[in-house]
Amino acid sequence: MIAMGGPAAEKEFVSVVRDKTVVADGVVTLELGRPDGSPLPPWRPGAHVDLILDRGLVRQYSLCGDPADLSAYRVGVLREPAGRGGSAYVHDTLAVGDRVLTRGPRNHFALDDAPSYLFVAGGIGITPLLPMIVEADTRNSRWSLLYGGRTRRSMAFLDVLERYGDRVLVHPQDTSGLLDLRGFVAGCTNGTLVYGCGPEPMLAALEDACGVRAREILRVERFSPKEEVHTGGDGAFDVVLARSGLTVKVGPGQTVLERVEAAGVNVLSSCQEGTCGTCETDVLEGTPDHRDSLLTEDERAEGTTMMICVSRCLGERLVLDL
Amino acid sequence: MTDPAPVLDDDPFSDDFLADPYPRHERIRDAGPVVRLSRYGIWASARHEQVFAALTDWRTFSSASGVGLADFRKEKPWRVPSLLLEADPPGHTQVREVMAQVLSPRRVRGLRERFAPVADELVSDLVERGSFDAVRDLAEVFPLRVFPDAVGLPEEGREHLLRYGDMAFNGFGPRNDLFGRAMADAEQVQAWITAACRRENLAAGGLGRDIWAFADTGTITQEQAAMLVRSLLSAGVDTTVYAIGNALAALTAHPGQWARLHDDPTLAKHAFEEAIRYESPVQTFFRTTTRTTDLGGVWIGPGEKILLFLGAANRDPRKWENPHTLEITRRAAGHVGFGMGVHGCVGQQIARLEGDVVLSALAERAATLTPTAAPVLRPNNTLRGFSSAPIQVDKATVRRR
Numbered sequence: 001m002i003a004m005g006g007p008a009a010e011k012e013f014v015s016v017v018r019d020k021t022v023v024a025d026g027v028v029t030l031e032l033g034r035p036d037g038s039p040l041p042p043w044r045p046g047a048h049v050d051l052i053l054d055r056g057l058v059r060q061y062s063l064c065g066d067p068a069d070l071s072a073y074r075v076g077v078l079r080e081p082a083g084r085g086g087s088a089y090v091h092d093t094l095a096v097g098d099r100v101l102t103r104g105p106r107n108h109f110a111l112d113d114a115p116s117y118l119f120v121a122g123g124i125g126i127t128p129l130l131p132m133i134v135e136a137d138t139r140n141s142r143w144s145l146l147y148g149g150r151t152r153r154s155m156a157f158l159d160v161l162e163r164y165g166d167r168v169l170v171h172p173q174d175t176s177g178l179l180d181l182r183g184f185v186a187g188c189t190n191g192t193l194v195y196g197c198g199p200e201p202m203l204a205a206l207e208d209a210c211g212v213r214a215r216e217i218l219r220v221e222r223f224s225p226k227e228e229v230h231t232g233g234d235g236a237f238d239v240v241l242a243r244s245g246l247t248v249k250v251g252p253g254q255t256v257l258e259r260v261e262a263a264g265v266n267v268l269s270s271c272q273e274g275t276c277g278t279c280e281t282d283v284l285e286g287t288p289d290h291r292d293s294l295l296t297e298d299e300r301a302e303g304t305t306m307m308i309c310v311s312r313c314l315g316e317r318l319v320l321d322l
Numbered sequence: 323m324t325d326p327a328p329v330l331d332d333d334p335f336s337d338d339f340l341a342d343p344y345p346r347h348e349r350i351r352d353a354g355p356v357v358r359l360s361r362y363g364i365w366a367s368a369r370h371e372q373v374f375a376a377l378t379d380w381r382t383f384s385s386a387s388g389v390g391l392a393d394f395r396k397e398k399p400w401r402v403p404s405l406l407l408e409a410d411p412p413g414h415t416q417v418r419e420v421m422a423q424v425l426s427p428r429r430v431r432g433l434r435e436r437f438a439p440v441a442d443e444l445v446s447d448l449v450e451r452g453s454f455d456a457v458r459d460l461a462e463v464f465p466l467r468v469f470p471d472a473v474g475l476p477e478e479g480r481e482h483l484l485r486y487g488d489m490a491f492n493g494f495g496p497r498n499d500l501f502g503r504a505m506a507d508a509e510q511v512q513a514w515i516t517a518a519c520r521r522e523n524l525a526a527g528g529l530g531r532d533i534w535a536f537a538d539t540g541t542i543t544q545e546q547a548a549m550l551v552r553s554l555l556s557a558g559v560d561t562t563v564y565a566i567g568n569a570l571a572a573l574t575a576h577p578g579q580w581a582r583l584h585d586d587p588t589l590a591k592h593a594f595e596e597a598i599r600y601e602s603p604v605q606t607f608f609r610t611t612t613r614t615t616d617l618g619g620v621w622i623g624p625g626e627k628i629l630l631f632l633g634a635a636n637r638d639p640r641k642w643e644n645p646h647t648l649e650i651t652r653r654a655a656g657h658v659g660f661g662m663g664v665h666g667c668v669g670q671q672i673a674r675l676e677g678d679v680v681l682s683a684l685a686e687r688a689a690t691l692t693p694t695a696a697p698v699l700r701p702n703n704t705l706r707g708f709s710s711a712p713i714q715v716d717k718a719t720v721r722r723r
Binding site: 081199200261271277280299 | 413415423428430541591595655656657662666670671674
């Protein structure tokens with residue numbers, strides 16, 4: 001699952017793919033360990049890690065294994081056909097034995113102490129909830145899980161959940177319809193906390209179902225609207241404008257576009273946020289740090305073009321066809 | 323502290339207003355950041371700051387109740403609402419993502435090779451003729467020659483595209499005579515459009531089939547695929563016809579700017595951009611508030627319709643110097659002619675491509691453009707543009723490049 005990323009201040013380390021298994025339609029799990037088998041950083045239920053997949057593509061995945069087992073992290077990855085290539089890379093290219101740069105773990109979705117819990121999962125949103133369920137069960141807290149998905153076959157970890165019997169309500173949409181969130185949340189008693197993870201419409205409906213108590217009792221983890229792209233930081237770099245014969249410095253917090261314009265070069269631009277494509281510029285030398293929402297993975301890798309309103313430089317110098 | 327909004331009696335969809343909008347825009351802008359249009363019981367803004375703010379805040383200013391005057395919560399829309407235009411995130415996000423991929427920078431770059439020779443050939447024939455109608459012979463002809471092929475539409479019946487665009491854009495206004503006339507043969511036009519959106523009627527290799535490919539992978543449903551093809555057809559034709567026609571009319575009316583463009587045809591894309599600001603093809607869109615909000619010091623309650631005058635925002639002197647003058651080297655970034663925010667025109671790079679290749683081709687070949695008659699307005703509830711703009715051109719004698 002993809003979670004909102006926090007600031008990337010932690011150290012990165014190399015992990016190795018120890019196992020890759022298809023666990024449902026369109027879902028694989030990866031097991032990641034240190035190359036030398038030494039223990040990984042500890043984590044708590046709700047945590048996620050960044051995987052720096054390929055050419056700087058960063059994706060966040062919730063840890064869904066056992067926190068007590070620090071020999072390996074386990075993550076579940078859904079293939080997202082409309083995604084920007086992260087999940088496709090994991091599904092199609094990443095293989096057992098491959099090394100993956102890893103960052104974290106980090107936790108924005110911690111399991112707070114409560115006498116009872118209601119868990120609501122939508123699709124791959126089950127991943128952060130799995131270790132929470134194990135913990136709640138170990139603590140002998142009262143809990144119940146409502147787990148929705150498109151079809152039964154697309155829903156991962158049903159085998160793991162089986163042993164919890166009727167505490168787990170499995171609702172594939174094709175046979176059971178939409179989740180009855182209102183009915184489920186009606187089971188809240190004093191002190192119950194509701195943990196939800198899944199697609200935005202489900203979370204919105206869940207928030208709605210919790211009503212005025214949402215702020216107090218509801219904890220959610222959202223899928224990020226746009227998968228975060230790895231950036232090379234906000235450092236300064238030089239941009240050579242080949243046709244104009246000018247060189248401009250782009251400092252931290254400045255954009256290539258504004259510096260180019262300040263140098264008197266008239267460039268078309270519009271949205272200033274990397275979504276419209278108007279300021280696309282040919283790159284003659286240097287490696288762009290792509291931060292737009294438009295270029296495909298292939299185009300990013302080629303690096304022959306960039307959106308200068310938001311994208312920066314992975315080195316010290318870019319040469320642009322301006 | 324907030325002030326009550328000024329109340330105005332203007333009808334932005336009347337013949338008078340549509341014929342000469344700019345002085346009326348100025349009055350509305352000067353009346354206040356947000357005004358009340360009593361005739362329709364709606365809010366409106368003609369200032370850049372407020373229009374921009376509303377366009378870039380979809381949480382408060384929703385599109386799902388329709389981006390025209392009609393409130394879909396209260397009245398039945400004349401057609402099934404668009405998945406893109408008349409929708410909010412999160413539902414909007416995925417289909418927008420599909421369209422952004424179909425119309426990706428790479429795809430649009432690929433279209434240049436196909437569009438540029440067509441523009442060159444068409445323009446060079448017209449320049450040889452010496453005089454022609456910038457709208458009928460060029461602005462209407464070029465997009466219809468390249469865009470339907472790019473989508474992969476059937477050859478037969480393409481004239482329905484302009485009729486459908488006319489319906490769609492008049493449909494955002496009130497049920498006035500303009501709308502009535504546009505809807506005269508609605509059934510036949512809609513039947514052609516519906517058929518054209520089906521997978522089996524779209525040629526392989528076209529944008530239409532690219533959309534359908536996302537239905538094959540399960541990203542969208544078949545119904546969504548057909549609806550998204552419809553979006554291409556309703557938003558992709560008339561808008562570019564108007565934009566190219568308006569750019570040509572504006573450049574004809576500013577001979578010094580044309581001389582500059584003729585001198586350096588690489589300015590064509592800047593000229594097109596500035597023309598979109600100066601004479602915006604899409605003049606208005608509506609939003610509906612989802613909650614109580616303060617816009618420019620005016621409190622607007624939830625569920626209220628607000629008319630955003632895009633064309634007026636693009637001429638707001640609070641934002642632009644000499645707003646009523648076409649200056650092709652101006653920094654036009656920030657104009658809202660393509661909208662802004664999550665609903666910003668997803669096909670804007672195709673529009674820019676079409677404008678660039680037509681204006682470049684003409685700038686290379688024509689030293690001057692001279693009007694031989696005044697442009698004739700083509701009134702529409704949403705679009706501003708002309709049905710005719712006869713011009714005479716002086717052929718450039720020396721090829722400089």
